[in-house]
Amino acid sequence: MRRDESNLKKLLKEQIEFISMSCKSFDNGFINEAKRIATCVRILVHDTDSSISLLSQLRFKDTKFYNTASEYRSTNLLVHMGLVSMRLSTNQDEKYVAFLDDGIPNSQKLVKFDDWWNKIVIKDFNKNTFTRRDIILKTCNKEGGAHIDPNLDMRFNNLLRNNSINWYVAKNNTVKAFGKDNELVLTSIRQIGHEILKTLQPYV
Numbered sequence: 001m002r003r004d005e006s007n008l009k010k011l012l013k014e015q016i017e018f019i020s021m022s023c024k025s026f027d028n029g030f031i032n033e034a035k036r037i038a039t040c041v042r043i044l045v046h047d048t049d050s051s052i053s054l055l056s057q058l059r060f061k062d063t064k065f066y067n068t069a070s071e072y073r074s075t076n077l078l079v080h081m082g083l084v085s086m087r088l089s090t091n092q093d094e095k096y097v098a099f100l101d102d103g104i105p106n107s108q109k110l111v112k113f114d115d116w117w118n119k120i121v122i123k124d125f126n127k128n129t130f131t132r133r134d135i136i137l138k139t140c141n142k143e144g145g146a147h148i149d150p151n152l153d154m155r156f157n158n159l160l161r162n163n164s165i166n167w168y169v170a171k172n173n174t175v176k177a178f179g180k181d182n183e184l185v186l187t188s189i190r191q192i193g194h195e196i197l198k199t200l201q202p203y204v
Contacts, residue, residue, distance in 0.1 A: 003057070005058070012055075012200070012203065015040050016204055018036065019041070023197070027190075031190075034139075034186035034187070034190050035144055035145040038139040038189050039140050041136050042136055042145070042146070046133075046136070047061075060200075060203060062113075063113075064112065065110065065111055065112070065115075065117075066110060067107070067108065067116055068103045068108050069083050069107060071104075071107065080121075080122060080123040081122055083191040084096045084187045084191060085097050085099060086167070086179075096178075096183050097187065098190040100194050116195075118132075121188060122165075124155075132192055134156070135189060135192070138153055139185065139189060142156070159184070160185055163177035163178070167179075
C-alpha cells in the first residue's frame with residue numbers, strides 16, 4: 001500500500017517541525033542538536049538506489065533551494081567557510097556563528113537542488129573540500145546523526161577534531177585552535193537547517 005500525498009505532506013510538516021525545534025535547541029547552546037538537523041535533511045533530500053527521499057516522493061525536489069553560502073573560488077588560496085562567520089570578543093569565548101539571514105551581501109539566492117547539494121561550502125588548510133552533501137551524510141552516517149561508524153573518515157575527522165581549517169586565537173598569553181571541536185561543521189549544519197526551512201516555507 002503506497003502512502004497518499006496527504007500522508008506525505010503530514011510527514012513533511014513533521015520533519016520541518018523537527019528541524020525548527022532542533023535549530024532553537026542549537027541556538028540555546030546545545031550545538032550537538034545539529035546532528036538531528038542533519039538526519040532530518042538526509043530524510044528530506046537524499047536519494048539512493050534503495051531509498052527515495054521525502055521531497056522526491058512529493059515531487060518537490062525540482063523546487064529551487066535557498067542558498068546563503070558565500071561563493072567558493074578555486075583560485076582563492078585561503079581556506080573557505082561558506083556558511084558561517086567568526087565571533088571574536090574580549091569578554092566571551094570565540095565561536096563560529098551561523099549566518100542565518102545576515103550573511104554575505106548578494107549571496108542569498110535560489111538555486112537548483114544539485115547545485116545547492118553539491119556546492120563546496122568548506123575548504124580546509126590542506127585544500128580538502130566539503131559540500132553540503134559531504135557534511136550532512138558524513139555527520140549522519142559516521143558521527144552519530146543516525147549511525148556511528150567504527151572507522152573514521154580522516155579528512156572529515158581532521159576538520160572536526162584537528163583544526164584542519166588552521167585558525168588559531170591568542171588569548172590570555174596562550175594560543176589555541178579557534179572554536180571547539182566539531183563547532184565549524186555543526187554550525188554549518190545549523191545554517192543548512194535555516195536554508196531548508198526557508199526553502200520549504202511555501203509547502204507548509
